[in-house]
Amino acid sequence: MVDEEALSKHLSPERRKVTGAFFTPSGLVRQVLDLVAPFVPRAALSVVDPACGAGAFLVAAAERWPRAALFGAELDPTSARLARARVPGATIVEGNALTDPSLDERVGTPGFELWLGNPPYNGTSPLLKDRAAWDRVRRWLPLALPKHTSLREDYVFFLLRAARRLAGRKGALAFITSATLLDTFTYAPVRQQLLGQLSLREVVDLGVGAFTNTQVRTCVTVWTTAKGPARFAGVDFTPRAPEFALRPALASADALDADWRARGASVTELIPVSFPGLKTRFDELLVDDDAKRLLERVRAFCRCSPSELPAFARRFELAPALLPKLRALRGSFSSLAVSRSQVRRFVRYRGELPSGPPGFCYLERQLIPRGDHRLRGDYDPHAAEVKLVFNQLELPLWAQVLEGDQCITAYRHARFAPLSVPVALLADPACRTLDPRGPVAPNLSPLGLAWAKALGSPRAVFDHVAAHLRSEAFQTVWAPAFGRTRVPLVPLPDAIGSTRALQLPFAFDDSLALPQKTTAQRRPTT
Ligand SMILES: C[S@@+](CC[C@H](N)C(=O)[O-])C[C@H]1O[C@@H](n2cnc3c(N)ncnc32)[C@H](O)[C@@H]1O
Structure with a gap:
């Protein structure tokens, strides 16, 4: 043969x-x-x-x-x-x-x-x-x-x-x-x-x-x-x-979908703003606890020729086993300008909780070639105005609460949604010209706000959504059948579900206001 x-x-x-x-x-x-x-x-x-x-x-x-x-x-x-x-x-x-x-x-x-x-x-x-x-x-x-x-x-x-x-x-x-x-x-x-x-x-x-x-x-x-x-x-x-x-699709998944659709809402109806996550696929090179060391390493990597890679690996204490990967990546571009502005905050996750202290990531399309695979326009993580970057196991629907009360991931590939977002982004999710000093508000739609009011805080809504997305029914029945194609559904309490018909005006309730932070303060610093 x-x-x-x-x-x-x-x-x-x-x-x-x-x-x-x-x-x-x-x-x-x-x-x-x-x-x-x-x-x-x-x-x-x-x-x-x-x-x-x-x-x-x-x-x-x-x-x-x-x-x-x-x-x-x-x-x-x-x-x-x-x-x-x-x-x-x-x-x-x-x-x-x-x-x-x-x-x-x-x-x-x-x-x-x-x-x-x-x-x-x-x-x-x-x-x-x-x-x-x-x-x-x-x-x-x-x-x-x-x-x-x-x-x-x-x-x-x-x-x-x-x-x-x-x-x-x-x-x-x-x-x-x-x-x-x-x-x-x-x-x-x-x-x-x-x-x-x-x-x-x-x-x-x-x-x-x-x-x-x-x-x-x-x-x-x-x-x-x-x-x-x-x-x-x-x-x-x-x-x-x-x-x-x-x-x-399994009959049980169909039944669950029909039930949640009848008495629930989609995650995006509740939490309007979310972003794609990003996998570096090469943390040893592109991630570090120390921003200065990271920049120095990436600069040296981009400057060195293929024959200098073993010396580069020794200098930055990268295991010899990584040499083929370094060679392949270095061979994929001829020259690359390295800039401080590409260094971003980085949070590593294993399963549900952050593991290890936050560090820094060098965010560059050429070095993370498949990072934005299939994600375009405003959903391109390299173009997004507001973003967190984290390394996420590719479980498309694993819900997580990230950075304390910052995010949940919910949708398709490693998407995540901050608990609070700039008001401009809520009014227009496609907004590209955010004022970094602008006010922030809970990342909730009128329906989400109505639920938050009933529960006492926006965070409680995020917790409910995250618990639902982590539930066995969701993870083992709904997600395998529809996780790659449908926006996740969240069942709502009856009293909240009925407010959908009221078409609430899109206004914020003072009792739900978050402590005033600005996007500039929340931005990753290098
Ligand atoms: C996955 S291989 C399969 C080859 C073969 N049919 C087999 O099953 O062993 C795909 C082949 O398509 C050729 N190929 C890629 N793009 C092509 C194109 N646009 N037109 C013709 N051949 C193409 C590649 O050179 C490669 O030999």
Whole structure:
């Protein structure tokens, strides 16, 4: 059996990452073919792998359907050559399958078209950096994306491209993709569109570890132009609005959601202002108890050449085991201006409570490359006017009270909400020009304020919300089903729920006023 992984040896690790070149083990290729085979007729067949790499899928397809016409496209010339050598009968086009129409022109034969493969997943491909090309493929999804998000993974475009190609034809599509396709909130419109164009037939969540040396969770989805039911782990299900998740929700999660929706509010209806958290992924370099030492270390790191890295690591007492990580990060940029203004307060969390004293973090997009993954505009942590930075285990819905009475995290990825926020931000959450000396107010909507009045303080509302988000029902039933796509729901006491109808004016009650602090005072200092 061929070791597919070994066929990528001609590619440097960086090149593999940029082009998403992680070839599929033959056992997994067989599994995908087994899943789609029941939908493939005996009639004339064309098999297309639009990102064919060294040809893993085309080799297997040639064995299973010997009379099929085989087509592939591949960006990397050496991989394309390898594929041609392994499947001599196949037509392999060298080029970008997302921007170059020649693949479609070559396939051109009538009959059943089967699109197979494992298109690249990463968010750093050349396509995403070429504005004009990106704009063109972005039009393949006419539906609006959730606010402040964008399409960041190439595989989405490959799916949209294949679905467009199959419109008006007879065919099927079986791709391995990142499992973000199944339920991430950003891709609800992608799922909605695909479900409108094709019938989803099989879904397999492969979990983490299907590919050597990667941490990505993957899945297989099989789609057909012929109508039919969707199946996940042998159970039929129907993807439903608003998230169109490609896996069934448990009945108990549905019941809880309906109950909390009927007698509750969403977290954002109660607590209007929240911010994304940030993971440094390299605390040894980017975090320190001492702001001066941190700045000195980051400066030295950005100045040194790759050959000077061992001396740099010794000077700053960084373990030799970190050298590969240092090399990779240093190799990702040529020069970088280091500035004091990028040093921010940092609070480390393990589970529910802060662990260790607060320190400082060097906040720089190039050094924390995935820190703002998927978060754009005002939700970009680098652009936000008011923020705390903390290292947070990536449990999307783990509620926490941070820095005493400062924050809870509640929403999707490590979002956090301060207990008090500048009034300007409450009036206009998109506000970008805050007066740092401006007054602060409880971070509560009129509904939240009504509840705070009943409980005696804004903090009591935060405590209730946090306790609810930490509850077993929330963490083990609701969150696994809806945590990636829905704003968390909070059940309200009857008397408070009924005030929703009153449409309270957006005014602050003196009895709830917080001690006057200014945002300038609360700002991180270096
Ligand atoms: C995850 S690998 C899969 C390769 C092969 N289908 C397999 O399963 O082993 C993705 C491949 O897509 C290629 N690729 C990336 N972007 C591409 C594009 N826009 N057009 C064509 N090929 C592309 C990469 O060079 C890489 O070989």
